[in-house]
Amino acid sequence: xxxxxxxxxxxxxxxxxxxxxxxxVIFFPTIKALLDSFSNLSLYNKQNPAFIGLKNYVGLFxxxxxxxxxxxxxxxxxxxVGLQYVxxxxxxxxxxxxxxxxxxxxxxxxxxxxxxVAAMVVxxxxxxxPDYGLFNMILSSIGxxxxxxxWLGDKAFAFAMVVLMHVWRNMPFYAMMLYAALKAVPKIxxxxxxxxxxxxxxxxxxxxxxxxxxxxxxxxxxxVLWTFNNFDVIYLSTGGGPVGKTEVLATQVYQMAWTNxxxxxxxxxxxxxxxxxxxxxxxxxxxxRSDS
Amino acid sequence: MSDRKILIGKYIALIMFxxxxxxxxxxxxxxxFRTEASLxxxxxxxxxxxxxxxSNVLGAGQTGQFKTYFLNSFIIASISxxxxxxxxxxxxxxLSRFKMKFKDGIxxxxxxxxxxxxxxxxxxxFGVLFDLQLIDSYIGIIxxxxxxxxxxxxxxxxxxxxxxxxxxxxxxxxxxxxPIGILFKIIVPITAPGMVVAGFYAFMVSWxxxxxxxxxxxxxxxxxxxxxxxxxxxxxxxxxxxxxAAVVITIIxxxxxxxxxxxxxxxxxxxxxxxx
Numbered sequence: 001x002x003x004x005x006x007x008x009x010x011x012x013x014x015x016x017x018x019x020x021x022x023x024x025v026i027f028f029p030t031i032k033a034l035l036d037s038f039s040n041l042s043l044y045n046k047q048n049p050a051f052i053g054l055k056n057y058v059g060l061f062x063x064x065x066x067x068x069x070x071x072x073x074x075x076x077x078x079x080x081v082g083l084q085y086v087x088x089x090x091x092x093x094x095x096x097x098x099x100x101x102x103x104x105x106x107x108x109x110x111x112x113x114x115x116x117v118a119a120m121v122v123x124x125x126x127x128x129x130p131d132y133g134l135f136n137m138i139l140s141s142i143g144x145x146x147x148x149x150x151w152l153g154d155k156a157f158a159f160a161m162v163v164l165m166h167v168w169r170n171m172p173f174y175a176m177m178l179y180a181a182l183k184a185v186p187k188i189x190x191x192x193x194x195x196x197x198x199x200x201x202x203x204x205x206x207x208x209x210x211x212x213x214x215x216x217x218x219x220x221x222x223x224v225l226w227t228f229n230n231f232d233v234i235y236l237s238t239g240g241g242p243v244g245k246t247e248v249l250a251t252q253v254y255q256m257a258w259t260n261x262x263x264x265x266x267x268x269x270x271x272x273x274x275x276x277x278x279x280x281x282x283x284x285x286x287x288x289r290s291d292s
Numbered sequence: 293m294s295d296r297k298i299l300i301g302k303y304i305a306l307i308m309f310x311x312x313x314x315x316x317x318x319x320x321x322x323x324x325f326r327t328e329a330s331l332x333x334x335x336x337x338x339x340x341x342x343x344x345x346x347s348n349v350l351g352a353g354q355t356g357q358f359k360t361y362f363l364n365s366f367i368i369a370s371i372s373x374x375x376x377x378x379x380x381x382x383x384x385x386x387l388s389r390f391k392m393k394f395k396d397g398i399x400x401x402x403x404x405x406x407x408x409x410x411x412x413x414x415x416x417x418f419g420v421l422f423d424l425q426l427i428d429s430y431i432g433i434i435x436x437x438x439x440x441x442x443x444x445x446x447x448x449x450x451x452x453x454x455x456x457x458x459x460x461x462x463x464x465x466x467x468x469x470x471p472i473g474i475l476f477k478i479i480v481p482i483t484a485p486g487m488v489v490a491g492f493y494a495f496m497v498s499w500x501x502x503x504x505x506x507x508x509x510x511x512x513x514x515x516x517x518x519x520x521x522x523x524x525x526x527x528x529x530x531x532x533x534x535x536x537a538a539v540v541i542t543i544i545x546x547x548x549x550x551x552x553x554x555x556x557x558x559x560x561x562x563x564x565x566x567x568x
Contacts, residue, residue, distance in 0.1 A: 011390025018383035025439045032416035094306040114550045115543040116500035118518035122539045123316045132334050134319050225406045232502045253411040263415050270412025281407035
């Protein structure tokens with residue numbers, strides 16, 4: 001055995017615990033779920049589930065409710081990520097101004113991101129309550145009593161509230177990432193543009209945007225994956241209601257598996273979700289690797 | 293528009309952002325100290341302030357289980373953090389310093405970890421943990437929480453390792469240090485900030501997890517804070533005062549940790565996202 005082989009062997013040994021963990025918590029469950037998705041596995045036939053081919057998948061695709069959840073999930077991702085990015089970038093640009101007296105702003109904006117979703121949901125629920133919630137108190141105090149309602153339980157507004165919570169929680173993360181990227185833009189580029197007499201918009205378009213393109217893509221793709229797969233924001237705030245108005249794919253998988261105990265069906269839906277995100281994941285990996 | 297007006301506009305815009313971010317915190321903090329009469333008055337400032345909600349939550353009353361939730365969360369999040377940091381350290385060292393086959397495959401699965409819907413992974417994992425008799429145990433929950441923290445932690449620490457020049461290793465080797473000595477005497481001190489961030493992240497995601505705990509944990513002996521908050525909330529008589537106090541206590545640990553470590557965290561996250 002030469003020195004290189006010996007070294008590689010030590011490398012494998014060190015990596016083994018990580019590999020075993022990944023195998024246990026990601027690879028094995030994924031393969032098992034894929035197999036289960038072709039069976040009628042449920043709580044009641046755990047010992048002898050039958051192979052039923054593509055029946056679970058056919059059942060999904062021929063169910064109109066499934067397509068509703070697909071559309072709603074994508075609308076949520078589009079709205080949440082879109083708003084998070086636009087607002088996050090605006091906030092990053094404002095932070096980058098280093099306004100005297102407001103420099104401490106940077107140190108508090110990430111707080112929504114570090115608290116548990118379950119806590120955030122109670123905070124927004126408390127603000128939404130009909131008679132003594134903050135939103136309604138503000139509306140009443142400016143003479144808009146007729147607008148007051150239980151915002152999280154309202155058919156027309158529950159979905160907007162879900163988007164709002166996603167934005168509140170993650171927009172600061174975008175802001176910090178983009179702020180870090182803005183800081184890294186060479187000042188000399190702006191100075192050169194100033195000499196050429198460029199206006200603020202031209203500088204933004206031709207210097208700022210190209211320089212933050214890469215971190216922007218990363219943060220967007222990551223949050224597309226995160227929002228698409230997110231379960232607890234909706235489950236804990238509206239439970240998918242009222243009357244299914246905020247139900248998305250992730251909450252459906254959970255309900256199929258842990259309310260109805262139809263593991264086979266739930267696995268099929270989860271596999272469909274995973275395949276849908278494969279494309280985004282590929283983009284993310286290409287981005288990260290092209291850089292390093 | 294004059295420069296002065298633009299400047300004022302920027303101040304107003306930033307203050308609006310700050311209000312948007314801070315208001316929910318301020319409101320729940322304030323509400324957690326208001327008397328019941330005051331809470332339900334529909335007025336911004338009415339009635340008095342009280343510590344009653346906190347003594348309810350921390351005492352032995354109806355919500356006395358809160359202390360158990362807190363303790364469970366603390367134990368689970370702390371152990372998850374230690375495990376994630378150790379695994380990240382070992383894995384990152386191997387990936388950054390050793391020539392190996394399958395390295396690409398492992399890096400690929402790290403990066404694609406976000407793609408796997410956790411609601412999906414949970415279904416077969418429940419079966420595995422059931423067979424291992426780990427349902428309703430700390431270990432069962434900790435195993436699932438490692439999925440949340442490890443991919444990011446490992447990736448982040450690997451980035452820090454990669455930034456340590458290999459010449460340092462070579463120099464240490466000449467001084468007679470073995471690989472383990474190099475790891476602990478040379479690399480760990482330099483990459484400490486990365487491990488702090490990985491640790492914070494692991495703690496935060498474990499502290500906040502609802503999905504895995506809600507299925508793996510089945511009795512008070514393992515229920516965590518997010519489960520507890522949701523249970524308070526689901527009870528027929530919502531005790532808003534107590535819930536608000538419980539939320540404040542729940543969010544304080546991660547906020548304090550974040551404040552203490554924030555310079556490193558922001559740097560670490562930025563290097564993860566910016567440098568890749």
